[in-house]
Amino acid sequence: MHKANAICDGGDLDCGSGLLLIIKKSMDPLLNGQILEVRSRERSVVEDLPAWCRMVEHEFLGSEPGDNTMRYFIRKGSNQAELEMDLQAAKGYEWSVRARGEKDLTVKIHSRNHTFIAGQPADFSPKVNAPSAIDYLLASLASCLTVGYKAQASRKNIEIDNVELSLKGGLENVLFHMALEEEGSPKIKRIVGTFYVSSPESEHVLEELWNNTLVRSPVYQTLNQLIMIDIKLSIVF
Secondary structure (H helix, E strand, O other): OOOOOEEEEEEOOOOOOOHHHHHHHHHOOOOOOOEEEEEEOOOOHHHHHHHHHHHHOOEEEEEEEOOOOEEEEEEOOOOOHHHHHHHHHHHOOOOOOEEEEOOOOOEEEEEOOEEEEEOOOOOOOOOOOOOOHHHHHHHHHHHHHHHHHHHHHHHOOOOOOEEEEEEEEEEOOHHHHOOOOOOOOOOEEEEEEEEEEEOOOOHHHHHHHHHHHHHHOHHHHHHOOOOEEEEEEEEEO
16 A cells, blocks of 8 residues: 555554554654554554544554554654653553452452452462462463563564463461461562463574563563572473
């Protein structure tokens, strides 16, 4: 449809989860009037991207199907103030949660438009009424790495069939946490696990993708400064 001066690939990201920032970074080097081709597999982009272009005074030129993706064409406008505001807002964003005590030893946690229940901080019973804080911490790391890996693959057009991450973590002395002993530490001793990935891509590509995921994971990079984390990459063909 149009000859693009630059191309960016947003993979499966939508306009509310990072695609616009990727477009901003790719658009910056272009001159006014030049064309950026945006590739995306997210269906909602077809409606959201034209509206965003009108708001920031870029010209949306249309779209056409590509290889397993949609190709969108944007002519750069002259008004960059709104884009700069979006970028600065992303850099300064802070997440917030609110926890309210419920019956027994549980709390109700409110996070944006979601609500969930958490139980005792380190309950290690086989069955519990609600996940513990340790469960949520491990789940946070697992989800950050798993979704991060898929997002990195999506942006690089790397085909991934399946991914699964299994984690285990233990405390240095859970009895100190429970006030049953007076010596030791309640901190998490280590986290170990295996990240399984099935893909037709080469081992080198999948390993590079994994290493990049670790580097860019906010949860992993934070915990890795405090805890011994050992997660093995296992490629399943």
